[in-house]
């Protein structure tokens with residue numbers, strides 16, 4: 001027979017090197033366990049988890065209104081939209097683009113709404129390397145305050161099909 005049950009007394013408490021390795025792994029688990037809440041409060045880069053239910057159609061309508069009211073230019077054919085300081089900014093992900101591009105000001109705080117029109121995308125802000133999931137049906141709100149002027153790139157870091165590598169957005173901070 002190819003499969004046989006182990007003997008009844010198969011279990012032996014770890015000892016020697018096995019005990020040391022398990023101890024190290026356990027200690028590292030505890031470090032990571034403590035780091036997660038610590039980084040949430042100290043690192044100031046985590047999402048607060050604020051999100052609302054929406055639909056792609058409803059979110060797209062809000063984005064269109066945002067673009068119509070606040071567009072200040074275009075970049076490679078995509079609208080650049082200046083969000084009102086202290087107000088709402090929108091960016092939607094879809095196969096395979098981010099829409100629209102944003103213009104923000106240093107020191108102002110914005111509520112950035114993210115959602116997807118189709119499937120799961122990943123909002124990765126470069127070069128800061130801040131990463132958030134963008135999921136259809138959820139309006140994920142990030143409270144952000146740009147601290148440095150520059151041109152930031154949003155890349156998709158969730159594989160979403162043939163055009164995934166070209167799914168690149170822009171945020172211009174002045």
Ligand code: CUA
Pocket residue numbers: 093094095096120121122156157158159160161164165167
């Ligand atoms: Cu969107 Cu990958």
